[in-house]
Amino acid sequence: MDMHRLTRELNVKNENKIVMLVADGIGGLPIEAAGPTELEAARTPNLDAMVARGTCGLSIPVKPGISPGSGPGHMGLFGYDPLEYLIGRGALEATGIGFHLGANDVAIRCNFCTLDASGNITDRRAGRIPTEESAPLAVRLRDISIPGIEVFVEPVKEHRFVVVLRGEGLGGDVADTDPQATGVPLLAPVPHNSESQRTAEVAAEFARQGAELLTDQKAANAFSMRGFSARPALPSFEEVYGLRAAAVAVYPMYKGLAKLVGMEVVGDAKTLGEQMEIVKDQWENYDFFFVHFKYTDSTGEDGDFAGKVKRIEEFDAAIPAITDLNPAVTIVTGDHSTPSLLKAHSWHPVPTLIAAASCRPDRCTTFGEADCVSGGLGQFEAKYLMPLALAHADRLGKYGA
Amino acid sequence: MDMHRLTRELNVKNENKIVMLVADGIGGLPIEAAGPTELEAARTPNLDAMVARGTCGLSIPVKPGISPGSGPGHMGLFGYDPLEYLIGRGALEATGIGFHLGANDVAIRCNFCTLDASGNITDRRAGRIPTEESAPLAVRLRDISIPGIEVFVEPVKEHRFVVVLRGEGLGGDVADTDPQATGVPLLAPVPHNSESQRTAEVAAEFARQGAELLTDQKAANAFSMRGFSARPALPSFEEVYGLRAAAVAVYPMYKGLAKLVGMEVVGDAKTLGEQMEIVKDQWENYDFFFVHFKYTDSTGEDGDFAGKVKRIEEFDAAIPAITDLNPAVTIVTGDHSTPSLLKAHSWHPVPTLIAAASCRPDRCTTFGEADCVSGGLGQFEAKYLMPLALAHADRLGKYGA
Numbered sequence: 001m002d003m004h005r006l007t008r009e010l011n012v013k014n015e016n017k018i019v020m021l022v023a024d025g026i027g028g029l030p031i032e033a034a035g036p037t038e039l040e041a042a043r044t045p046n047l048d049a050m051v052a053r054g055t056c057g058l059s060i061p062v063k064p065g066i067s068p069g070s071g072p073g074h075m076g077l078f079g080y081d082p083l084e085y086l087i088g089r090g091a092l093e094a095t096g097i098g099f100h101l102g103a104n105d106v107a108i109r110c111n112f113c114t115l116d117a118s119g120n121i122t123d124r125r126a127g128r129i130p131t132e133e134s135a136p137l138a139v140r141l142r143d144i145s146i147p148g149i150e151v152f153v154e155p156v157k158e159h160r161f162v163v164v165l166r167g168e169g170l171g172g173d174v175a176d177t178d179p180q181a182t183g184v185p186l187l188a189p190v191p192h193n194s195e196s197q198r199t200a201e202v203a204a205e206f207a208r209q210g211a212e213l214l215t216d217q218k219a220a221n222a223f224s225m226r227g228f229s230a231r232p233a234l235p236s237f238e239e240v241y242g243l244r245a246a247a248v249a250v251y252p253m254y255k256g257l258a259k260l261v262g263m264e265v266v267g268d269a270k271t272l273g274e275q276m277e278i279v280k281d282q283w284e285n286y287d288f289f290f291v292h293f294k295y296t297d298s299t300g301e302d303g304d305f306a307g308k309v310k311r312i313e314e315f316d317a318a319i320p321a322i323t324d325l326n327p328a329v330t331i332v333t334g335d336h337s338t339p340s341l342l343k344a345h346s347w348h349p350v351p352t353l354i355a356a357a358s359c360r361p362d363r364c365t366t367f368g369e370a371d372c373v374s375g376g377l378g379q380f381e382a383k384y385l386m387p388l389a390l391a392h393a394d395r396l397g398k399y400g401a
Numbered sequence: 402m403d404m405h406r407l408t409r410e411l412n413v414k415n416e417n418k419i420v421m422l423v424a425d426g427i428g429g430l431p432i433e434a435a436g437p438t439e440l441e442a443a444r445t446p447n448l449d450a451m452v453a454r455g456t457c458g459l460s461i462p463v464k465p466g467i468s469p470g471s472g473p474g475h476m477g478l479f480g481y482d483p484l485e486y487l488i489g490r491g492a493l494e495a496t497g498i499g500f501h502l503g504a505n506d507v508a509i510r511c512n513f514c515t516l517d518a519s520g521n522i523t524d525r526r527a528g529r530i531p532t533e534e535s536a537p538l539a540v541r542l543r544d545i546s547i548p549g550i551e552v553f554v555e556p557v558k559e560h561r562f563v564v565v566l567r568g569e570g571l572g573g574d575v576a577d578t579d580p581q582a583t584g585v586p587l588l589a590p591v592p593h594n595s596e597s598q599r600t601a602e603v604a605a606e607f608a609r610q611g612a613e614l615l616t617d618q619k620a621a622n623a624f625s626m627r628g629f630s631a632r633p634a635l636p637s638f639e640e641v642y643g644l645r646a647a648a649v650a651v652y653p654m655y656k657g658l659a660k661l662v663g664m665e666v667v668g669d670a671k672t673l674g675e676q677m678e679i680v681k682d683q684w685e686n687y688d689f690f691f692v693h694f695k696y697t698d699s700t701g702e703d704g705d706f707a708g709k710v711k712r713i714e715e716f717d718a719a720i721p722a723i724t725d726l727n728p729a730v731t732i733v734t735g736d737h738s739t740p741s742l743l744k745a746h747s748w749h750p751v752p753t754l755i756a757a758a759s760c761r762p763d764r765c766t767t768f769g770e771a772d773c774v775s776g777g778l779g780q781f782e783a784k785y786l787m788p789l790a791l792a793h794a795d796r797l798g799k800y801g802a
Contacts (some may be wrong), residue, residue, distance in 0.1 A: 029761055033454070037761070062800055064781055065788030066407060069801035082801070083407075092802045340758070346801055347792045348761050349779075370777075373763055379779035 025338025057377020079386030088229020095256030236262025240309030300338030426739025458778025474736030482789030489630020573631030637663025701739030
């Protein structure tokens with residue numbers, strides 16, 4: 001059941017503004033028995049005040065037990081079923097470095113690798129060549145010329161770079177050329193369907209010319225191509241919710257994900273304070289604001305419990321800048337949990353609150369995992385958050401008479 | 402959405418062991434106003450200790466309001482959507498008596514019945530003929546011979562027996578021959594599709610020869626055939642979860658259900674103590690152990706509240722034998738509730754706990770129905786228990802990048 005069938009039909013326009021504050025990876029775990037989680041350890045007076053007048057719950061990013069990457073995590077928050085709307089690995093990598101994919105694009109994740117004299121792979125990552133050496137090599141590959149095709153090559157980090165092929169009739173379903181082994185040659189790009197025949201041919205020609213351009217190299221004398229993917233076909237926020245949506249993010253990945261669902265990326269903030277300024281400046285121009293805060297995730301990934309607590313407190317301190325704008329609906333959530341204990345994204349449900357005039361009160365008093373268990377939103381799949389947001393903003397009409 | 406699509410793709414192997422302890426029908430109801438349930442009345446210090454370090458919740462066996470039989474109840478626990486993976490009545494009956502169905506088998510539940518001189522049914526259960534009389538008659542039917550078909554006839558209890566037809570090209574979709582009425586003749590076996598044409602013909606021949614073999618009988622001079630079913634097509638635990646799974650059960654039904662999903666039945670325990678010994682002995686040979694305890698269900702079915710309390714305490718006393726093995730993940734649950742008050746399987750959600758190092762604590766302190774309502778797992782469909790188990794065992798990779 002696609003909720004968009006309902007939101008397309010039922011959404012109505014008004015002046016009510018919705019702000020979705022995403023503290024990436026905010027959910028956590030205790031690091032000692034009977035201890036608090038990061039969120040429970042943090043002093044969060046502003047979030048707690050919102051809890052008092054809002055409704056809390058726990059958001060399941062995909063399905064119980066499933067730990068999502070940033071792509072599916074945000075698709076869920078944006079109300080796009082993460083099991084239905086898949087973003088290919090190449091498309092996600094391109095998105096992550098700020099490359100905005102067009103309708104005629106196929107994105108490919110590439111790894112520099114080392115081949116021996118007989119053409120067999122000796123190192124699948126070219127000795128993890130440092131970025132300062134690999135980036136100029138990636139740029140060198142921009143000299144590749146293929147008739148009818150526009151070629152983009154973007155350095156990423158160490159042995160990784162992204163290639164985007166732009167042209168008519170390029171399907172996105174081509175097998176990886178990385179054999180996932182050494183002592184064997186690279187594979188030829190094999191199309192999975194007839195629509196991707198041309199893509200495979202172009203990729204083979206790209207690889208051929210690329211190898212020529214790299215003949216003088218010892219380590220990075222070739223590259224594998226993986227995760228071929230076209231731009232995912234996602235209907236826009238305007239289409240499915242009737243919302244003019246703005247994204248206020250610092251990192252390219254989250255700007256890119258927002259663009260994929262038709263949000264406009266506004267401003268060029270470097271800090272949470274600047275993000276809040278941008279929301280204020282743009283307040284009259286949009287119905288919906290997605291504000292992304294990265295550091296609750298990165299501290300979790302680092303296993304830095306105390307650092308994550310501090311970042312949560314920094315996030316809390318920014319809340320009044322939003323409440324001062326008096327949005328009709330404020331949502332605070334995360335795209336997944338990132339417990340410092342696990343140093344990774346996890347499947348644990350994410351503390352979530354909705355504050356709005358039409359919230360039904362619950363008995364939660366603080367914003368924390370154990371409190372949210374008994375919140376009025378219960379445990380719900382993240383994809384239902386947008387319909388709930390629209391409802392609390394009085395932007396969804398009645399279903400049926 | 403089939404969760405197996407995700408678990409097939411994301412499962413990873415490691416040394417972490419998972420134990421699923423199923424106390425059949427463990428959920429219950431109070432027998433007096435404001436009284437405790439059976440589980441709440443029982444002294445369960447070992448389960449309560451696991452609650453303190455684990456996460457609790459309530460498992461909905463199929464869907465809210467649906468009381469499952471043992472088949473769908475266990476399919477849910479094993480992570481096979483019980484609405485998608487159907488086990489035919491004949492296949493379940495054969496499984497229940499320990500008959501392991503092969504790929505070319507069709508199983509049929511048969512009832513001895515009584516026909517009058519004109520061939521009309523006078524008693525659909527042959528006067529509930531006692532087992533000691535009916536079993537030899539069922540064995541007599543093994544003399545039936547049909548070219549190209551291997552015939553198995555297994556006594557069950559009173560008027561019931563099971564027939565398995567083994568041969569090429571036998572579909573499982575044939576209508577019951579029981580007209581569910583007296584004063585009318587048995588129906589002919591009618592195929593529902595062309596694949597089951599031959600099955601219907603073989604069944605008709607089986608019924609014809611069977612009636613001849615029973616002409617000397619007064620009560621059981623014929624039989625109806627119901628619940629025709631082929632072996633259900635279930636992918637194995639190894640395929641969908643990457644788990645080498647062992648089943649440690651006392652009763653044939655549960656061994657059979659476990660075999661249907663590719664578990665290996667280990668040992669031949671007669672008591673819970675012996676089951677625990679087998680788990681210990683086999684500890685290094687499997688990744689997953691399914692341990693089934695029957696008597697919490699049978700006492701519930703008998704309406705024996707005090708007896709069920711006692712059985713729960715017996716179950717609790719066995720817990721240390723598992724915790725001593727230090728499994729990465731321990732699950733305690735049931736396939737459904739069997740309240741003594743109702744003397745039957747019920748739809749009430751089932752108290753469930755997961756204990757693992759990556760559990761998020763909740764505020765539950767004892768293992769009981771009312772406590773589990775506020776558990777961190779919330780209320781969830783049983784089919785999500787296996788993905789949660791894999792996640793807590795660090796056996797599921799990230800979904801998407």
